[in-house]
Amino acid sequence: MAGNTGTYLIQGASILGGEPADLLIRDGIIAETGNGLSADGATVIDAAGLVALPGMVDVHTHLREPGREDAETVETGTRAAALGGYTAVHAMANSTPVADTAGVVEQVYSLGRTAGWVDVRPVGAVTVGLAGEQLAELGAMADSRARVRMFSDDGICVHDPVLMRRALEYVKAFDGVVAQHAQEPRLTAGAQMNEGEVSAVLGLTGWPAVAEESIIARDVLLAQHVGSRLHVCHVSTAGSVEIIRWAKERGINVTAEVTPHHLLLTDDLVRSYDPVYKVNPPLRTDADVQALRAGLADGTIDVVGTDHAPHPSEHKECEWAQAAMGMTGLETALSVVQHTMIETGLMGWADFARVTSTAAARIGRLEDQGRPLEAGEPANVILVDPAARWTVDPFRMATMGRNSPFKGRELPGKVVATFFKGHPTVLDGELNTPFPHAASAGAA
Numbered sequence: 001m002a003g004n005t006g007t008y009l010i011q012g013a014s015i016l017g018g019e020p021a022d023l024l025i026r027d028g029i030i031a032e033t034g035n036g037l038s039a040d041g042a043t044v045i046d047a048a049g050l051v052a053l054p055g056m057v058d059v060h061t062h063l064r065e066p067g068r069e070d071a072e073t074v075e076t077g078t079r080a081a082a083l084g085g086y087t088a089v090h091a092m093a094n095s096t097p098v099a100d101t102a103g104v105v106e107q108v109y110s111l112g113r114t115a116g117w118v119d120v121r122p123v124g125a126v127t128v129g130l131a132g133e134q135l136a137e138l139g140a141m142a143d144s145r146a147r148v149r150m151f152s153d154d155g156i157c158v159h160d161p162v163l164m165r166r167a168l169e170y171v172k173a174f175d176g177v178v179a180q181h182a183q184e185p186r187l188t189a190g191a192q193m194n195e196g197e198v199s200a201v202l203g204l205t206g207w208p209a210v211a212e213e214s215i216i217a218r219d220v221l222l223a224q225h226v227g228s229r230l231h232v233c234h235v236s237t238a239g240s241v242e243i244i245r246w247a248k249e250r251g252i253n254v255t256a257e258v259t260p261h262h263l264l265l266t267d268d269l270v271r272s273y274d275p276v277y278k279v280n281p282p283l284r285t286d287a288d289v290q291a292l293r294a295g296l297a298d299g300t301i302d303v304v305g306t307d308h309a310p311h312p313s314e315h316k317e318c319e320w321a322q323a324a325m326g327m328t329g330l331e332t333a334l335s336v337v338q339h340t341m342i343e344t345g346l347m348g349w350a351d352f353a354r355v356t357s358t359a360a361a362r363i364g365r366l367e368d369q370g371r372p373l374e375a376g377e378p379a380n381v382i383l384v385d386p387a388a389r390w391t392v393d394p395f396r397m398a399t400m401g402r403n404s405p406f407k408g409r410e411l412p413g414k415v416v417a418t419f420f421k422g423h424p425t426v427l428d429g430e431l432n433t434p435f436p437h438a439a440s441a442g443a444a
Contacts, residue, residue, distance in 0.1 A: 017349030055087025060305030067096025116434030275323030310401020
């Protein structure tokens with residue numbers, strides 16, 4: 001697979017898990033599909049046994065820059081994203097300074113272009129400083145070079161119903177979406193883990209499911225009243241799935257995401273007191289896990305969002321009560337979804353593409369992402385070896401965060417190649433070179 005001629009002929013890949021076919025990539029687009037294709041000067045990639053999918057799109061990534069470069073940078077985070085099969089990520093707003101102005105979101109956007117590994121789309125804060133008191137510069141961020149369309153105070157719920165209503169009304173003007181971290185703050189004060197049997201045994205302050213569910217119920221009604229778009233971040237309970245299903249049945253314009261870790265891990269792991277399992281929202285019960293999988297399979301939950309949250313080791317290698325909340329996820333998401341959804345028979349690779357790419361691009365209004373693997377479409381493509389097996393080692397990952405909850409686990413599936421705008425950022429499972437934005441004046 002060596003070489004970078006600008007023209008690539010992928011031979012014999014299983015398109016979305018279906019019949020094998022060839023893909024010819026030239027000048028950043030899929031020039032042709034079919035069988036027995038040829039092209040003079042093309043770099044030929046033997047993709048027999050590999051699955052070709054649209055590049056993955058993450059609606060929920062923490063890149064930490066600006067301000068927390070000790071945890072992650074746009075460069076390291078997007079390298080991890082490319083290795084994980086992503087061609088676009090939405091960078092959450094809780095940086096330092098907060099991404100609540102056009103200047104900050106443009107800085108993040110520019111850092112993404114300079115890095116060149118994936119398309120970085122900043123998420124703007126809903127409120128100034130994430131303080132929940134005054135709306136941020138939503139219109140200015142939407143009109144900036146970053147063209148922000150998703151807004152979130154992620155990590156801090158917009159708990160004031162009047163402010164939430166105003167935000168929904170405001171973003172409606174430019175087809176934006178408010179992504180809510182559903183957590184009633186007064187019900188979760190001091191919470192350390194899921195409220196239930198395990199929290200009672202361990203003596204840790206519980207985080208009740210109703211804290212999430214009550215905010216979702218309120219917000220879907222507000223979205224219906226305003227006629228605006230609502231996105232629910234990292235759904236974690238069976239009750240939340242039912243509320244979202246109820247809202248969709250009534251035509252309310254709501255979408256939702258689930259994280260890979262909530263599809264696999266349960267609160268029983270907290271018995272170890274290992275802070276790697278401390279996350280917001282918390283790991284829930286096995287019944288919740290099964291409901292989340294069912295909701296993702298039937299379309300109630302639209303997308304998988306990693307909530308990739310790297311932390312310096314000193315913020316995790318400490319006592320449970322003092323540890324930061326969050327887990328890394330960009331380099332393990334594909335494998336966890338394959339393990340929990342495909343290998344269980346709940347969905348196939350075409351469904352995988354929907355929940356990791358197509359629907360995510362639609363939510364974020366990314367016109368060039370999540371597109372069909374057809375002639376004339378942008379060449380954001382990944383090749384996956386579904387038969388591969390690998391053991392998670394956080395110290396061999398591109399992310400600066402070592403806080404992977406999957407450390408030591410054997411997982412299926414491996415990204416063999418990632419093409420971003422027709423350029424191979426990953427080849428043979430290793431980083432290749434970033435997209436040369438600097439050499440492509442005028443590129444979007």
